[in-house]
Amino acid sequence: MLAFTLKRLAGVVPTLFILLTATFLLVHLAPGSPLDGDRPMPAEIRANLEAKYHLNEPLIQQYGRYLLNIAQLDFGASYQYKDTSVNDLIATGFPVSLAVGGFSLLFALVIGIPLGIIAAVRQNKIADYLAMGGSLAGISVPNFVLGPLMILAFAVYNDWLPAGGLGGWQNYVMPVLALGTMYLAYVTRLMRASTIEVLRSPFIRTARAKGLSEMRVFVVHVLPAALLPVVSFLGPGAAAVLTGSVVVEQIFGIPGLGRFFVTAALNRDYTLVLGITLFYGIIIILFNLVVDVLYGWLDPRVAYR
């Protein structure tokens, strides 16, 4: 088990390296310099600025500096907000995005797992058709459609929930629903499919042949095996939730990291866009590592290999 964890940990290194190198090369392959504004800049000021951002050094030296800074978790200064470091912006924005994303994922799991199980157990009955039709609809309605529609229904036509901003828990209801619905649909479908597959496997017949109660058969034999695909979905799921939070924060005016990201992208704030991409990249890679190790722990066959 320890060897397995260490092996996975070592596997992260090339991924991180590729992430860092790819982003670095992208920045330097990009046409134009971030210093190119609407008006031409006096040569002297330009030289000063280039020196300040080390743009005048050879590429390999810049790469070394870049790696060194990231190793120290220092993403540099924002081009746009002159006095604010990217680190500060991440420190302000990420907790907010984490709360919205975390609750959304939790919402998807807490509702989706039981729903998928019910659909599987009642396969080809009314409950199954309702759950499957509903989840197919859920997958087909993007968060940037669901969000505005919810604002119309719950904030404009009725004054039930605040349309945006951050305050009490009421502010989280619509963003979490808008972001979580699609993953709820995914989790439901995944859970249904895997439960049906496990229920068909011979070892479940063995468990029944042993005279165990249906409860024990389900909790001890079916559930752990059926949950495995959902566990492996957590990695890409978390990445997708972080991505989705970019839109949802935009719709509901939530001051999270995703909103900074879009503003930075629209304003071509190179360092901020790069910093957030790197930060999310590292977060997602580390999260995948945790999920991998968790999976290996849950499925004895994986670690054994």
Next chain:
Amino acid sequence: MLLDVNNLTVDFTTHSGTVAAVQGVSFAVDTGEAVGIVGESGSGKSQSVLALMGLLPDNARVSGSARLAAGNEQGPIELIGAPARRLRSVRGARVAMIFQDPMTALNPHLRIGTQMTELLRRHLKTSRREATERAVAMLEAVRIPQAGQRLKAYPHQLSGGMRQRVMIAMALSCEPALLIADEPTTALDVTVQDEILETIAELRQQTRTALLLITHDLGVVAGQCARTVVMQHGGVVEQGTTEQIFTRPAAAYTRDLLAAIPRL
């Protein structure tokens, strides 16, 4: 009579209509007796025994009668249509089963020990420690070396033959009156097949457990069973003592099966 099956019928409702898998099968097993059910795949032999145990999927409709001696003062239990609770107290305790593929019949996510003790604790109501001791004793009885340590192993860490031994040890651990073995050697190497059959025979002698052996291979039946039932297309073609079936087969189908046995 330990088990008396009368006019057993199994139908499956599918998208394309009703499929009759078993059509009026009758046979009986006496206490401690070994009976073989022989037939090609699709002859309804597996469906028949799964029907007895109430293990068929929801789209199966079972009718007929199957009476199992209760093993106490009470009269025989009717298995067909019995309440789920009743069936569960029979399964694993009075009637145990082992299946074709030990690779998939054991739960890959649970340790051998967990799978063995949950059965013992369910039916014998023993403590965790007694269950573990019994499990070790059973593993030793099927000649698994280092039985104590094997309890901590997962199924994928054992060989195919070893897994089937674990299945046998588990099935017999509650001292059932009847062991149903559904193609127990088909998925195994030829060299291991005989060992498994020997192990079953040996343990049966000690415990006087009756055996219902389902196979497509008349050769397997010859060495194990006193009586044989031959099935084809969901019905019984003929039944009798194994000697009778081998020396004076009545049905043409039985003669075909006999002709198919390789001779050395």
Next chain:
Amino acid sequence: MTAAVWRKQRALRAASGNSLGRDAWRRLAANKAAMGSLAVLGAITLAVIIGPWLSPYDYFSQDYDAIWQAPSLANGHWFGTDQVGRDLLARTLAGGRISLMVGIVTTLVSLVIGVSYGAVAGFVGGKTDALMMRAVDILYSLPFMFFVILLVVFFGRNLFLLFAAIGAVSWLDMARIVRGQTLAIKSQPYIEAARMAGAGTTRIIARHVVPNLAGIVVVYVTLTIPQVILFESFLSYLGLGVQPPATSWGALINDGTGEMSIAPWLVLIPSVFLAVTLFCFNFIGDGLRDALDPKDR
């Protein structure tokens, strides 16, 4: 659009040519939800292709005498107009052209990359396979949507980059699936038989591997198209996708969100078109999968 699906469907039938292909087709035809989706999708596609020629309005002309007109048959603006008086019907159809085109072209890009990559990895096997799949794993764990945005930010916003960027990241699933399927096919006895009969690798891939991949590839194509349409809408919604005066459903929804409280139809109508299209694709994809692999239902 639908034509593509139909063509693939026929290709699949022709490729397998046996009762399995015909069975799958019959099962799909019996699936009312999937056939209904196919009809709706066909109608939307047809409208998007020929609609702009028939419409009296174009999608970019402003008309300050007719701003914020609610949808009505009487004034000729069936879907209403926006804040500068552009006809929403014309804009929805024009946007649909872009959304569907991005969906199909990009899926084709990912199809070509994914199938060749997966088939090579699966067929060659061994160390090459391990290395190639490791690369896919690495790409898989990168936050690709952020990467696409990064690309768009650095290299400017244009449609071609959008095709390339989304296509470059959406082939991963296809590569994995195709590789798995190829591995499974490779170990089939009839491949061994073909090899013994002296068939070369190219011939084996063309005659045996590719036809057997057709089914799973068709399913994944129908499931990738809605995904790609969704990506494009997502980027356009953020203002990072197609640029004015061109538009797409995502861009229309973005425009409409700003005017939501005054003119809700501006967000409702493109939303319905986008959601219904995605829904139909997903239904067809599900239907195809069930038809090819009936054990699940």
